[in-house]
Amino acid sequence: GSDVAYSDVTKSFKKQEVKIAIGPHRAINVPKNTQVVVFSPAVLESNPERKAARKRGIVEVSYPEMIGHLMVDKFGITVSGTHGKTTTTALLGHVLVKTKQDPTVIVGSFVKDFGERNERLGKSKLMVVEGDEYKASFLNYKPKIIVLTTIDEDHLDYYRDIKHIKAVFQEYLLRLPPDGIVIANADDQNIKDVLKAVASLKVVTYGIRAEYNFSSISFGKTSSSCVIRHHEEFERLEIPLLGMHNIYNTAAVFACARTLGIPSKEIAKAIKSFKGVWRRFDIRGTKKGVTIIDDYAHHPTEIRALINALKQSYAGRRIVFVYQPHQEDRFIKLFNKFIEAFDGVDLLYLAEIYAVEGRDGKHDSSKRLLVPLRAKKIKAFYYPTFASLKKELLSEVKKNDVMVFVGAGDITKLRSEFEKSIQ
Structure with missing residues (x-):
């Protein structure tokens, strides 16, 4: 390759x-x-x-065409949505492995439970795949079950608007076979809009007031918990993930696994043993009293979810947020949403935009966020190079800080250099 x-x-x-x-x-x-x-x-x-x-x-x-080809003779399960699909795919794959279903699993990031690989080859007919919406890639897949996490504005270099996005998701669902099943987030308005147009499909819902509904939610420093109910059945879940968004992701996995006939207690036991995914609220450890976290969030909705999770689990500690925007086109088209995304951080450091080869060339700069963010009383700073940003971080960091490196580009390199330098 x-x-x-x-x-x-x-x-x-x-x-x-x-x-x-x-x-x-x-x-x-x-x-x-x-x-x-x-x-x-x-x-x-x-x-x-x-x-x-x-x-x-x-x-x-194309990669999606190849995945579709591999799925032909399998019982395919695709996990799709603008947000949450990587963690949900990884957790579902993990649950199926631990409950001895021996699936083939393909994820968009490294899974700690798979030995830091993004795939595992199983011997059963089950195949779990992260179904990407970029360029309608998931239309190439041939699943029996679609897990639908969220629908939001993104990839606007391909999609015209949210209406176009919802139309493509609708087409995706309608390609299910007659006995196909949708596992859907009932609290996402865009998903509800799409489901109205595909009323002939069998739909299993999860959410606060859905078929699989959750309550009694609590968050700790490294894990969370909730009670999930389905009719008269209920199970307490100990979840080694943080944030309300991961309560939803876990509920999706539970609903899918139960739909496959796996007993509730086996699912709960498997969920509790999940080790997580690379760069998804990835707690790297503590150095000199500073907690270091690495995360892939690159969309305003994901940034808000991450900050909410940080505030829940690290209440009273200073949140230092280091963000590298990913792709100029996304930055430009979602600019106003980015302005509203950073409420709650104590310090915000902006790296320059990570330009994607073949998709960028407009030459915008993350520096443009400074004026509107500072107007909102957010302490925001911009550094054009990793070298200058690392120097500033090392001089500014204090004991008991939570230092979070965020973005879908190469910001993890800065996190690695910072870790080495702070020792």
């Missing part, structure tokens, strides 16, 4: 003895004996390696 830069993903592949070419994509990277080239939807037709494949008559298949 090939990628433009080293990352934790390429390192993981190298550990599995997969040969990865790092650097600018080049025709020479496609080996002589290649039969199929699988590409990410973000990789354009003009990519040198894709052009080389076509010139040599090699079959090109």
Whole structure:
């Protein structure tokens, strides 16, 4: 395979003895004996390696098309939604493994329970896949069950607006077979709108007043709990995740597992043993009295959910929020929502926008957030380079701070450098 830069993903592949070419994509990277080239939807037709494949008559298949092909002979379960799908997919996969269902699982991040890998190969017919909505990728999949977490405005470089997004989700649900099932978040208004248009489908709901409903919620420093009910049945869940959004994610998993016929107590036991996902409220540890957390949140809704979770679990401690916006197009189109996303942090440090190759080029800057944020009395600062930002963080950090590194770009590199320097 090939990628433009080293990352934790390429390192993981190298550990599995997969040969990865790092650097600018080049025709020479496609080996002589290649039969199929699988590409990410973000990789354009003009990519040198894709052009080389076509010139040599090699079959090109997008990643979603390949997943759809692999799902043909499986009992497929896809977890989709603008937010929450990675954690929900990982937790569902973990529950199915622990309850001896032996599924194949493909997740959009590293899962600690899978040995820091993003997949596991099972021997049963069950296949659990994180179904991405970018460029309507999930329309390539062939699931029997769709778990639907949230629908929100995002990927507006592809979708026109929320109406377009909901129409594509509707098409996705209508592709289920006649005996297909939707496991849906009943508290998400956009999901409710979509479900009205697909009334013929069997729908199982979860939420505060849904078929699978939760109550008696509490949050600790590293875990949370709730009671989940379904008709006369109820179970107390000890959840090694934080935030109200993860109560919803866990309820989705519980509802799906029960729909598959797994006993409640087995599900609860499996949930309690979950170790988590890379960069999803990833508590890295404490150095010099400073708690360091790494998180992938990159959308205003996700940022608000993360800050709420931090305030619940670290009440009374100073929250230092280090954020790197991801993709200029998202930053521009959701700019007003970003202004409202950071309420509750004590200090906000903005890194420069992480530009996505092939999707950016507008040359905006996260510095543009400073004036509107400061007008809201948020202590916000901008640093154009990781070097200058690291220097500021090391001089400003205090014992008992909660230092959170947030974003979908390469902000985790800054977190790693900060960790090493604070020792």
